[in-house]
Amino acid sequence: MTRTDTRVGPATARPTLGRRRPYWTGRRRDQLTGYLFIAPQLVGSAVFVILPLALVVWYSLHEWNVLAGTFTFVGADNYATLADDPNLGSVLRATGLFSVGLVVLNLALALLLAVLLNQKLRGTTLFRTLFFSPVVVSLVAWTIVWGFLLQDNGGINGLLDTIGVAGPNWLRGEGTAMFSVVVVQVFKNVGLNMVLFLAALQAVPGELYEAAEVDGASRMRQFWRITVPLISPTILLTSIITVVGSLQVFAQIAVLTQGGPGTSTTVLVYYLYQQAFQFHHFGYGATLSIVLFGIVLALTVLQWQLRKRWVFHES
Amino acid sequence: MSRDLSPRTKLVLYGVLLVLSVPFVFPTWWMVTSSLKPVSEIFSFPPQLLPLNPRFGAYQRVFDLQPFGQQYVNSLYIALLVTVGTLAVSALAGYAFARIRFRGQNVLFLVVLAGLLIPSEVTIVPLFQMFFKLGLIDTHWPLILVPILGAPSVLATFIMRQFFLGLPGELEEAARVDGLGRFATFWKIALPLSRPALGAVAIFTFLHSWNLYLEPIVFLSSPEKFTLPQALTQFVDAYGGPMWDVQLAAASMTALPVLVVFVIAQKQFVEGLAHTGLKG
Numbered sequence: 085m086t087r088t089d090t091r092v093g094p095a096t097a098r099p100t101l102g103r104r105r106p107y108w109t110g111r112r113r114d115q116l117t118g119y120l121f122i123a124p125q126l127v128g129s130a131v132f133v134i135l136p137l138a139l140v141v142w143y144s145l146h147e148w149n150v151l152a153g154t155f156t157f158v159g160a161d162n163y164a165t166l167a168d169d170p171n172l173g174s175v176l177r178a179t180g181l182f183s184v185g186l187v188v189l190n191l192a193l194a195l196l197l198a199v200l201l202n203q204k205l206r207g208t209t210l211f212r213t214l215f216f217s218p219v220v221v222s223l224v225a226w227t228i229v230w231g232f233l234l235q236d237n238g239g240i241n242g243l244l245d246t247i248g249v250a251g252p253n254w255l256r257g258e259g260t261a262m263f264s265v266v267v268v269q270v271f272k273n274v275g276l277n278m279v280l281f282l283a284a285l286q287a288v289p290g291e292l293y294e295a296a297e298v299d300g301a302s303r304m305r306q307f308w309r310i311t312v313p314l315i316s317p318t319i320l321l322t323s324i325i326t327v328v329g330s331l332q333v334f335a336q337i338a339v340l341t342q343g344g345p346g347t348s349t350t351v352l353v354y355y356l357y358q359q360a361f362q363f364h365h366f367g368y369g370a371t372l373s374i375v376l377f378g379i380v381l382a383l384t385v386l387q388w389q390l391r392k393r394w395v396f397h398e399s
Numbered sequence: 400m401s402r403d404l405s406p407r408t409k410l411v412l413y414g415v416l417l418v419l420s421v422p423f424v425f426p427t428w429w430m431v432t433s434s435l436k437p438v439s440e441i442f443s444f445p446p447q448l449l450p451l452n453p454r455f456g457a458y459q460r461v462f463d464l465q466p467f468g469q470q471y472v473n474s475l476y477i478a479l480l481v482t483v484g485t486l487a488v489s490a491l492a493g494y495a496f497a498r499i500r501f502r503g504q505n506v507l508f509l510v511v512l513a514g515l516l517i518p519s520e521v522t523i524v525p526l527f528q529m530f531f532k533l534g535l536i537d538t539h540w541p542l543i544l545v546p547i548l549g550a551p552s553v554l555a556t557f558i559m560r561q562f563f564l565g566l567p568g569e570l571e572e573a574a575r576v577d578g579l580g581r582f583a584t585f586w587k588i589a590l591p592l593s594r595p596a597l598g599a600v601a602i603f604t605f606l607h608s609w610n611l612y613l614e615p616i617v618f619l620s621s622p623e624k625f626t627l628p629q630a631l632t633q634f635v636d637a638y639g640g641p642m643w644d645v646q647l648a649a650a651s652m653t654a655l656p657v658l659v660v661f662v663i664a665q666k667q668f669v670e671g672l673a674h675t676g677l678k679g
Contacts, residue, residue: 113581114501118495118499119501121491121492121585122491122496124488124492124548125489125491125511125553125556126510128548129510129549132526132550133514133517133549133553134510136529137517140525143525200412200416203404204403212669213669215419216661217423217427217658218426218427221427221657222627222628222631222653223612224632224653225430225628225651225654228631228647228650232646232647233426237442238442239429242445243446245445246446271426279673283673331518332518332520334520335610335613335628338612338632353520356524357523357613357617360524366528373522373523373524377516380516380518
């Protein structure tokens with residue numbers, strides 16, 4: 085929609101004036117509306133997702149110390165550093181332990197709670213509210229309270245003491261720190277998966293159980309042969325949400341253990357934060373970001389494979 | 400699995416449910432009651448379930464030690480702005496991807512969806528650098544712009560698209576035949592019908608912003624700019640040890656209002672999250 089008509093221009097400027105169909109047909113208008121509707125999201129993705137991703141790759145090829153003001157191209161040096169990093173093994177191990185521990189405990193507990201709440205029982209709404217409530221409690225507030233409870237002289241060891249058990253120093257012990265962080269996170273968010281499982285369980289047709297009952301199948305058998313296959317899409321969905329979420333864990337580590345004792349709870353994002361924002365190694369921080377991205381990407385591919393093979397049905 | 404149960408089974412189930420609810424309820428209870436105890440009582444053996452003589456001194460000190468009122472306002476206005484912004488961006492984009500045909504649609508949708516693969520932790524280093532160059536470090540802009548336009552809003556767009564795809568299209572077609580434009584159709588017909596999805600998106604967007612921790616500590620440095628999660632960790636004594644009573648008082652003030660809103664509207668919360676897009 086240029087304003088060529090008010091200008092003196094070449095005669096070819098608008099050769100078909102008057103004979104042409106109007107440019108703004110309904111279809112074209114609709115297309116334009118479509119572009120306008122997605123414009124904020126698209127521009128936002130370009131600026132805040134795609135561009136930073138490209139920059140992460142670029143930065144990872146540089147030695148960059150913010151304090152010293154140096155930014156030099158070093159090729160694959162950061163990746164060589166990564167391969168030689170004595171902490172890398174421990175960081176990946178901590179990340180894996182946290183993810184696996186969280187997914188297993190979270191899904192098992194979520195399914196157990198959902199099955200319990202799916203019984204014909206008065207007051208299940210009350211319990212559903214109770215189990216879900218930590219989801220809406222501020223993450224850091226929840227973590228601080230658990231940190232308080234898990235102190236050596238805190239509430240949990242106090243309760244254990246009243247039954248004659250001497251509890252360990254949960255957050256300072258090599259063996260118990262990671263376990264504690266996982267448990268704190270499980271209780272924080274298990275309500276979300278529980279609700280998703282509950283919705284899936286309620287969608288399982290009751291006749292299937294009646295038929296199985298007639299055939300003399302035990303409750304356990306019904307659970308494994310009917311319930312689990314029918315809710316497998318939800319099991320897959322919740323495990324994906326939980327795994328990807330587990331890779332992003334940061335506040336819990338920062339508040340509860342600061343990555344310790346030693347480096348036993350230093351997960352990838354916490355290590356990335358330390359390298360980039362505490363030690364000011366931005367180039368190496370970017371390299372660690374790539375590792376994180378690689379893991380998320382690999383898990384997504386794996387998820388697509390599993391979805392094809394394992395999930396019982398897809399609606 | 401909902402079959403009639405014998406009274407004995409019911410009793411056992413209630414027992415199990417009660418025991419299981421302890422780790423969900425007790426921490427909140429302990430947070431509030433401990434914040435009312437004097438420091439001398441806070442670690443007493445055996446643990447006191449109720450404060451012997453409740454006092455509010457720790458609550459006063461929260462405001463003496465930090466600009467806590469300002470920090471509260473910061474968290475609240477950022478979360479509200481992010482929620483409204485995300486709703487606008489994701490409803491528009493979700494509607495367009497679901498209903499409008501335009502060239503390059505599928506490719507553009509994939510470009511947007513890439514955000515699902517790229518958690519903001521991956522891009523925190525360049526994002527810091529970008530906002531540094533723009534002179535926006537120690538401002539709230541990164542905490543507002545990135546969630547609304549960047550990776551966090553992509554899931555919202557996806558959920559909105561799924562929801563619009565599930566709506567019957569006849570109403571909108573009728574409105575279009577009657578000469579209503581695209582935007583009017585979206586605004587007057589589709590949007591009111593999508594209230595459950597909007598509700599779910601609003602809830603998880605608010606909570607996401609309210610809980611942000613890595614981004615505030617990366618981008619913000621002055622206490623009067625801090626958000627609540629960041630402020631909660633600042634109540635430490637001269638040796639860096641936590642001042643438990645003050646921390647717990649601040650944590651209680653952070654957690655309780657949202658908890659109250661949740662209890663009042665728990666049906667919408669739980670069912671909204673379960674029955675819209677998150678189902679996949």
